[in-house]
Amino acid sequence: NKTWILRKRPEGEVKEGDLELVESPLEPLKEGEVRTRLIYLSLDPTNRIWMSDVDAYLPPVGIGDPMRGGGLAVVTESQFDGLSPGDIVNTGLGSWSLYSTHSGQTLTALPKLPGVPLTAFMGPLGATGMTAYFGLMDIGKPKAGETVVVSAAAGAVGSMVGQIAKIQGCRVVGIAGSDEKCKWLTETAGFDAAINYKSEDVGAALDKHCPNGIDVNFENVGGKIMDQVIARLNDFSRMPLCGLISTYNATEPVPGPYNFSNLLMRRTLVKGFIVIDYFPRFPEGMQQMAGWLMEGKLKFETDIVKGLENAPVSLSRLFEGKNLGKLIVEVSEP
Numbered sequence: 001n002k003t004w005i006l007r008k009r010p011e012g013e014v015k016e017g018d019l020e021l022v023e024s025p026l027e028p029l030k031e032g033e034v035r036t037r038l039i040y041l042s043l044d045p046t047n048r049i050w051m052s053d054v055d056a057y058l059p060p061v062g063i064g065d066p067m068r069g070g071g072l073a074v075v076t077e078s079q080f081d082g083l084s085p086g087d088i089v090n091t092g093l094g095s096w097s098l099y100s101t102h103s104g105q106t107l108t109a110l111p112k113l114p115g116v117p118l119t120a121f122m123g124p125l126g127a128t129g130m131t132a133y134f135g136l137m138d139i140g141k142p143k144a145g146e147t148v149v150v151s152a153a154a155g156a157v158g159s160m161v162g163q164i165a166k167i168q169g170c171r172v173v174g175i176a177g178s179d180e181k182c183k184w185l186t187e188t189a190g191f192d193a194a195i196n197y198k199s200e201d202v203g204a205a206l207d208k209h210c211p212n213g214i215d216v217n218f219e220n221v222g223g224k225i226m227d228q229v230i231a232r233l234n235d236f237s238r239m240p241l242c243g244l245i246s247t248y249n250a251t252e253p254v255p256g257p258y259n260f261s262n263l264l265m266r267r268t269l270v271k272g273f274i275v276i277d278y279f280p281r282f283p284e285g286m287q288q289m290a291g292w293l294m295e296g297k298l299k300f301e302t303d304i305v306k307g308l309e310n311a312p313v314s315l316s317r318l319f320e321g322k323n324l325g326k327l328i329v330e331v332s333e334p
């Protein structure tokens with residue numbers, strides 16, 4: 001087997017030597033167990049959170065332990081009645097390992113949906129799709145005619161948030177880090193407007209594209225971008241607080257938000273959430289998202305890197321904004 005082990009807590013960005021790829025023999029399976037081979041490993045901004053010794057929503061990965069991560073895998077051996085070799089499963093909170101052993105009861109085979117590629121189960125029908133769906137619908141509660149702003153808009157979560165908000169009849173403005181991403185948002189994903197935060201004055205662009213203010217801020221980034229959005233929220237606006245990627249590599253306390261008082265003046269609902277809390281409702285979210293996907297209402301992109309050995313170095317793509325859509329490592333052939 002091959003497994004990435006966390007050797008050191010990174011300072012700032014993940015560097016060579018923070019993780020080590022270790023080879024080990026496979027143990028025989030016990031009754032009720034299933035062996036899987038990883039096909040796609042999901043790389044997520046939260047991988048960086050899990051490497052730090054911070055008080056987060058899950059305990060940090062221990063030093064010397066396999067790196068935690070989700071993905072899709074194929075069953076290669078089974079001592080469990082409900083699964084057979086060839087079945088494709090979502091490994092949930094698995095590890096950065098080529099092979100893994102699971103209790104068969106914790107896995108279910110993925111449904112086969114006509115015309116839907118396997119990669120959709122890493123994006124719209126995976127954890128990032130569920131994050132977008134439940135964060136927006138449950139907390140953002142968008143109403144037709146309202147204005148929704150989403151940051152990291154061309155990423156895995158943000159691209160789904162904007163398209164779901166369009167389906168709800170909202171005006172949707174995305175904030176992203178390149179002209180290419182902004183073009184994809186308006187020309188392919190159907191956003192009403194997109195702002196390149198690296199080349200535009202975000203506040204002025206928000207004033208231009210959100211003439212009626214902002215009703216929902218789906219927050220993925222934090223920092224200066226979040227401050228500009230908070231300053232333009234409407235009365236009784238909602239702010240699903242999904243992520244703060246601009247802070248995950250920080251080595252010092254992060255100041256702000258400076259426009260915090262506006263959340264009081266505007267009576268904004270701010271709610272942090274973690275998608276794993278919605279796990280019992282995933283079937284509902286997947287059914288809705290699969291329906292929209294098959295109707296052609298959701299466009300999605302993947303940024304695929306090949307080889308388990310490239311997992312740690314590829315994580316930086318998320319922090320440098322190199323990915324359009326869901327960042328995936330293709331570990332083995334589907």
Ligand code: NDP
Pocket residue numbers: 044045046127128131152153154155156157158175176177178181220221225241242243244245246247273274275276317318319320321322323324325326327
């Ligand atoms: P993305 O696919 O959106 O990739 C991250 C993107 O963030 C990059 O492509 C980059 O795009 C942008 N970015 C990176 N650094 C900065 C920065 N300093 N300032 C502004 N933008 C930045 O990743 P995900 O869709 O997986 O995650 C998006 C957010 O959602 C993250 O904050 C993540 O932690 C959070 N999340 C939360 C979950 C939950 O349960 N609460 C579940 C899943 C994700 P650009 O080129 O535009 O800069």
